Amino acid sequence: MSADLTHVDHWVFDLDNTLYPAECDLxxxxxxxxxxxxxxxxxxxxxxxxxxxxxxxxxxxxxxxxxxxxxxxxxxxxxxxxHDIDLTPIPLMEGLKGAIEALPGKKYVFTNGSRGHADRVVEKLGLTGLFHDHFGIENTAYQPKPSRTAFDRFHETHEIDPYASVMFEDLSRNLKTAHELGYTTVLVHSDKDWSHEPAEARPAGANHAADHIHYLTDCLTSFLKAAQTANPAKTD
Incomplete structure (x- = not known):
């Protein structure tokens, strides 16, 4: 089933392994x-x-x-x-650009990485100018998601109503706090074997479904396009 996101005015995207495929392995x-x-x-x-x-x-x-x-x-x-890394593995994502451009309301990047890293990655993806803000770890006084402090600073800065918001993440634990606050939650998962990474740092797999996750997808672009098709009145 396509997601019902007709209530959403704030679209909140994690950066790494969410806006670009985890297989890029940055x-x-x-x-x-x-x-x-x-x-x-x-x-x-x-x-x-x-x-x-x-x-x-x-x-x-x-x-x-x-x-x-x-x-x-x-x-x-x-x-x-x-964050001084080679971004060559990141593809230009024209399909994702069109899907995000079509979303109503405000869009944000909310990352545990630096703001500068977010700026570079968003530019490499071809998504520059689509987001209201790139909210980095500096903006949370270096308190990372999933801490409540990080979310509180984000909400205060941008007057976010969690009940009118959806959050896209590759880490299930970050969505737990979002769910508790009232967000609709979407886990962007990967099918690659990440067993070589510490458990806390692995991009989620399809088996990471949990009560605090409303939707699962392995393709952010397809998910957003399907949600728009299922809810055309929201994008008129």
């Missing part, structure tokens, strides 16, 4: 650069740095949050370094 690049940064910042061998990196991710929500909490790290240089 996180593999980011992961390597995080390990390099941690090794240099803490003067550790790379093996130890990677262990600390993953430990902080699990315990603090992001590696950056752990570094800030445990080592008083300045977040700016970290974000600049880890």
């Amino acid at each position: 996180f593999a690049q980011i992961d390597v650069r995080m390990t390099e940064f941690v090794a240099k910042a803490l003067d550790l061998p790379k093996e130890d740095a990677r262990r600390i990196q993953k430990q902080y991710y699990a315990e603090h929500g992001t590696t950056l949050n752990g570094l800030m909490a445990m080592h008083k790290l300045d977040p700016g240089p970290f974000l600049d370094y880890v």
Whole structure:
């Protein structure tokens, strides 16, 4: 069944592995650069740095949050370094551009990545100018989704009504907070085997259905187009 999104005035999109396919695997690049940064910042061998990196991710929500909490790290240089990656794997997505352009209301990118990273990825996708804002980790005072603080800052900045909003994410845990707040939730999943990644960082699979997820899709473009076709009055 196509989604009933006739109530939606705010369209909230995660960035990585959501607006572009998880198979682009940009996180593999980011992961390597995080390990390099941690090794240099803490003067550790790379093996130890990677262990600390993953430990902080699990315990603090992001590696950056752990570094800030445990080592008083300045977040700016970290974000600049880890997001300085090759975006060649990202395709130009004309179909997605048309689908997002046709949506009524306001559209946002809400990411645990940096605002600069969001700007670059959105440009590479060919989606520049379609979003009301790219809301990055800097805008949440470095509190990552799924923390309630991150959502509260996003809502206060843009006067978001969660009950008139839909959120698209590749991580089920981020949608749990969104669901609790009243969002319609859509999990964008991947069929690739991500067992090489830590469980907390893996893009969702089709088996990640849960009570807090209203809809599942493996293709954001097709999902948006089907929803518009099923609800033509909303796009008149």
